Amino acid sequence: MAGPRVFTQSQVAQHKSNKDCWLVINGRVLDVTKFLVEHPGGEEVILEVAGKEATNEFDAIGHSKTAQKLILKYQVGVLQGATVPDVDMNDGVVDKESNTKEMSAFVLKDGANSKSIAFYEFFVPLLVAGLYFGYRCLTI
Numbered sequence: 390m391a392g393p394r395v396f397t398q399s400q401v402a403q404h405k406s407n408k409d410c411w412l413v414i415n416g417r418v419l420d421v422t423k424f425l426v427e428h429p430g431g432e433e434v435i436l437e438v439a440g441k442e443a444t445n446e447f448d449a450i451g452h453s454k455t456a457q458k459l460i461l462k463y464q465v466g467v468l469q470g471a472t473v474p475d476v477d478m479n480d481g482v483v484d485k486e487s488n489t490k491e492m493s494a495f496v497l498k499d500g501a502n503s504k505s506i507a508f509y510e511f512f513v514p515l516l517v518a519g520l521y522f523g524y525r526c527l528t529i
């Protein structure tokens with residue numbers, strides 16, 4: 390299987406306009422041309438680092454997990470010689486442990502046991518009522 394496309398810094402540097410905008414974040418080469426108009430922080434800030442390494446600027450903002458995951462959407466390759474850290478796909482709300490834990494549950498079976506419970510639920514009150522009326526008849 391072919392790996393990601395590898396670009397040199399000077400190749401990335403050729404894409405620095407609002408019609409063709411690449412940048413590098415954590416060793417990943419991103420084509421953010423289509424994202425420029427969507428960027429909540431505005432296109433100007435991205436254009437300032439267009440064609441360049443923008444990891445420090447990206448991290449300095451304290452971008453959310455959503456923003457960090459978006460990086461993968463725009464990745465077109467990796468920078469030559471760079472080490473690319475994994476993107477943490479957990480959204481910070483659910484931690485790893487609770488993500489993998491299974492919920493404990495018990496199942497109520499409609500078997501012989503529940504049939505005998507139904508039997509007692511029906512006949513015990515009937516028996517009590519019968520005894521009461523029997524007692525009333527004998528005492529009046």
Ligand code: HEM
Nearest residue numbers: 421429430434435438443446447450452453455456459460
């Ligand atoms: C592909 C790269 C980028 C993506 C996917 C991205 C995504 C986002 C997102 C989703 C937000 C909304 C807030 C949040 O969720 O954190 C945001 C805000 C912002 N971003 Fe980016 N961004 C990128 C690159 C950059 C770069 C390179 C810079 C600076 C040079 C930058 C500067 C800002 C600023 C200033 C805000 C506004 C923060 C605020 O209002 O508090 N972004 N970005």
